[in-house]
Amino acid sequence: MSVHVLLWLLFSVLVLLPWAVCGALVDETLQEKCVNLDAPQNLDGDGYYQDGDVIIGALINVHNLAATPDLSFIRKAELAPCLDFQERSVRWLQAVVFAVEEINRSPTLLPGVRLGYHIMDSCSRYPHSLKAAISMISGGNETCGTTRPAKLLIGDSSSTQSILLSRTLSPLQIALISYLASCQCLSYRQKYPNFFRTVPSDAFQARTMAQMAKRFGWTWVGAVVTDNDYGRGAVQVFEEEIKGTGICLAFFHTLYREQLTKDVARAATTVQASSAHVILVFAWYTDVEAFLLELIRRNVTDRLFLASEIWSTSDYLLANPQLYTISKGTLGVALRSVPIPGFDAHLRQLHPARYPDDEFLRALWENTFGCSLTKSSSMVTQKALPPCSGRESLERVHSQFTDTSHLTVTYNVYLAVYAAAHALHSLLACTPQNNSDPKIKPKCSSTDNITPAQLLQHIGQVNFTTQLGEEFYFQDGSIPPVYDLVNWQRAADGSLHYVSIGRVEGSQLIINESAITWPGNSEKMPVSKCTSECPPGTRKAIKKGLPVCCFDCLPCTEGEISNSTGSIKCYRCPQEFWSNSFRNECVPREMEFLSVRETMGITLTGVAISGAVITATVAVIFLHHRNTPIVKANNSELSFLLLLSLKLCFLCSLVFVGQPSLWSCRIQQAVFGISFVMCISCILVKTIVVLVAFHSARPGSSALIKWFGPGQQRGSVLVFTCIQVIICAIWLSVSPPSPRRNFGIHGSKVILECTVGSVVGFACVLGYISFLAAVCILLAFFARKLPDNFNEAKFITFSMLIFCAVWIAFVPAYVSSPGKYSVAVEIFAILASSFGLLFCIFVPKCYIILLKPENNTKNFLMGKA
Structure with a gap:
């Protein structure tokens, strides 16, 4: 092909291409005469418009669900049709109509x-809500014609949709007044x-529910909420409110309407397995119905529900007989019910x-009367219905739509319209009717030049008095909190109805508890706790990895108590008291000492007295046979002195028995020390006498006996004893023993004991006795094999x-024995050593005196028999 042909083809394409494109555009323009912001389906066709000088837009969720959208992507995406018609939402729509008509008739406002108004269905879904809002503020409709654009919007009912709308319309400075979006985040x-x-x-009703849980002692509360800002925000506020109150969230489940069956089953499984008997429910009433029916199917009917304002007064739920059993006793926070005259x-x-x-209204009519209007088939019902006669009337119909006994959300819609009207009144500088100048007629400035931004500024400053005489104003965009508290109760005919049992004014919670009906047949307030409260005598111990509401109850240790239920420590x-066996009360400690009234005290006292009696008996025997050789040969004077000291040793042990007092504490150690020194001194002198007598029998040693005669013997005993007396006197004068209360040995008992005062003094007393005993045993050991x-x-x-063995064993036994047993050990050591001395020294002599009198001769003693 030549170059000239190629150049011609290129020129043709460049010239004809723009014309082809323009032609295509013209054809497309002819096919679609205009381009709308919204698709004609399911938006403007469901809207309701009335012209006026100023248009108020309103978003009402007349439908609650949208059909599953077509996601095949083989055709142009369009909004899915709206489903699940809501009768009471039509009443909200009519509140807008009624309020606008009432304002238009008012001579003062x-x-x-x-x-005028432009009302559209938000379908409870973001795309429908957003497109409807854009359509209303732009003034577009399905015929590509134009209507007056709305200067502000009333709606939406959902918090999430209101957040979306507010962020979208905020740059345009278009005011949004919601009648039901209660998420705290919107503040x-x-x-x-x-x-x-x-x-x-929602912060106020969530706070109210937390106060109710605290008031009734419900520390383990579950939550089932709708999966949007309304539900999640409420749970967040509830969790913040219960911090530090001992209340815990047992579980938290969300319900997403597009997968409601799955979410309801999952939530019901958790409720069934949980020990939480109080469930917080923030959800749309149709979602609540599905949730409750699933619980009924699982036979879980003993739970108490805390209802949010969206369903706490739902006639739809109250009219369902299937829910009578499970929903009886429900406690709810309800929006204040206010009558609307003429509505x-x-x-x-x-x-x-x-x-x-x-x-x-067409859809409501067909639902109410079950007939089809002559116009095109309703968007609600697809079934073939008989035609309406035209004589149908709502005059005697009793339904959700016509029931105006408890107007809550409807009144909120009514207030929103009036708030917008008062803002317009202020913006247009309308002249009041009661002006003093009769020539001035009430009028407003022109509406042609007002902008949404000006209206927005005046809405924030709205302050007017309602028909009921109440002051209305916005506080941070919201109204002050006023709620009713309701309780679902069984009527005489078996049906359910809600009864007001209190109210909330600001932060004040007012409840008439006697008017509450609780779930089940017991009529008792349900208990909802992870762990039952710890009884008195125990304390809470948090379980690792679990909320603070789940704990173990540990008994208090000895000496500690908890006298209230649920004590955390x-x-x-006090020092003078101790815990009882239940660890719930402090009782005076028991006084413990070695008493003469207990078995141990009686036994030791009896043994001591027996020892003294035996010693006295031996003394009598010796006295009766004082002229016999055996008594004379054993130095009768020292023997009697030894018997006296032994008797004192037995008797001094009695001072240790009984409640310690100042005099007994000072006497017992002194008497013990002096008695034993006197006893050991006598034995020591007797041993010296034996040694001296043996050595004096040797040639040239006769003078020894003269130097250690009876006078020297008595003097030696006296000197040895006086040294101990001096030691005791110094001890008692410097730092004497004294009674004291010992709280540290037995917790439940106070040990009454004697302190030693000066440890040095006590050591000197024992050390001196030990010194004399050591000298005595040494000398006796040397004299043990004398040839007599x-x-x-x-x-x-x-x-x-025996004496040394007893006192050596005494030291560890005394140190390791607690309380009165240490005193018993000391008494035992005194008695054991005393008996050892008595038996070893005097029993052999008494044996000869009483049983072998033939051996009681001088010749036998001298070894000549």
């Missing part, structure tokens, strides 16, 4: 200005400066013939060995 004015609402923030008559006179363009008793037929030194050796 907006005189000379006629309000942040910096984020949502164009948002206002005639319903209190009931407005609803009763509604008829499709008077409002032929109202598709919502035990408290130590009756060798007293041998018996002295045995007695001193």
Whole structure:
């Protein structure tokens, strides 16, 4: 092909291509005469419009669900049809109509200005809500014609959709007044400066539910909420409110409407397995119905539900007989019910013939009377219905739509319209009717030049008095919190109805508890706790990895008590007191000492007295046989002195028995020390006498006996004893023993004991006794093999060995024995050593005196028999 042909083809393409494109555009323009912001289906066709000088837009969720969208992507995406018609939402729509008509008739509010409205279905879904809002503020409709754009919007009912709308419309400075969006997050004015609402923030009702849980002692509460900002925000506020109160969230489940069956089953499984008997429910009433029916199917009917305002007064749920058992006793926070004068008559006179363009009223009519209007088939029902006769009337119909006994959300919608009207009244500088100048007629400035931004500014400053005489104003975009508290109760005919049992005014919770009916047949308030409260005598111990509401109850240790239920710690008793066996009360400690009334005290006292009696008996025997050789040979004077000291040793042990006192503490150690020194001194002198007598029998040693005669013997005993007396006197004068209460040995008992005072003094007393005993046993050991037929030194050796063994064993036994047992050990040591000396020294002599009198001769003693 030549170059000229190629150049010609290229030129043709360049010239004809723009024309081809323009032609295509013209054809497309002819096919679609205009381009709408919204698709014609399911939006404008379901809207309701009335012209006026100023248009108020309103988003009402007349439908609650959208059909599953077509996601095949083989055709142009369109909004799915709306499903699940809501009768009471049509009543909200009519509140807008009624309020606008009422304002237009008012001579004082907006005189000379006629309000109009544009109401559209939000379908409870974001795309429908957003497109409807854009359609209303732009003034577009399905015929590509134009209507007056709305200067502000009333709606939406959902918090999540209101957040979306507020963020979208905020740059345009278009005001949004919601009648039901209660999420606390919408109170942040910096984020949502164009948002206002005639319903209190969820923060208040969530706080109210937390106060109710605290008041009734429910520390283990579950939560089932809708999966949007309304539900999640409420749980967040509830969790913040219960911090530090001992209340815990047992579980938290969300319900997403598009997968409601799955979410309801999952939530019901958790409720069934949980020990939480109080369930917080923030959800749309149709979602609540599905949840409750699933619980009924699982036979879980003993739970108490805390209902949010969205379903706490739902006639739809109250009218369902299947829910009578499970929902009885429900406690709910309800929006305040306020009557609207004339509204009931407005609803009763509604008829499709008077409002032929109202598709919502057409759907309500077909649902109510079960007939089909002559116009195109309803968007609600697809079934073939008989035609309506035209004589149908709402005058005597009793339904959700016509019931105006408890107007809550409806009144909020009504207030929103009036708030918008008062803002317009202020913006247009309307002249009041009661002006003093009769020449001035009430009128407003022109509406042609007002902008949404100006209206937004005036809405924030709205302050007017309602028909009921109440002051209305916005506080951070919301109204002050006022709620009713309701309780679902069984009526005489078996049906359910809700009864007001209190109210909430600000932060004040007022409840008439006697008017509450609880779930089940027991009529007792349910208990909802992870762990039952710890009884008195125990304390809470948090389980690792679990909330603070789940705990173990540990008994208080000895000496500590908890005298209240649910105590988090035990408290130590005062020093003079101790915990009882139940660890719930401090009782005076038991006084413990070695008493003469107990078995041990009686036994030791009896043994001591027996020892003294035996010693006295031996003394009598010796006295009776004082002229016999054996008594004379054993130095009768020292023997009697030894017997006296032994008797004192036995008797001194009695001072240790009984309650310690100042005199007994000082006497017992002194008497013990002096008695034993006197006893050991006598034995020591006797041993010395034996040694001296033996050595004096040797040639040239006769002078020894003269130097250690009876006088020297008595003097030696006296000197040895006086040294101990001096030691005791210094001890008692410097730091004497004294009674004291010992709290540290036995917790439940106070040990009454004697302190030693000066440890040095006590050591000197014992050390001196030990020194004399050591010298005595040494001398006796040297004299044990003297060549006499009756060798007293041998018996002295045995007695001193017993004495030393007893007192050596005494030291560890005394130190390791607690309380009164240490005193018993000391008494035992005194008695054992005393008996050892008595038996070893005097029993052999008494044996000869009483049983072997033939051996009681001088010859036998001298070894000549």
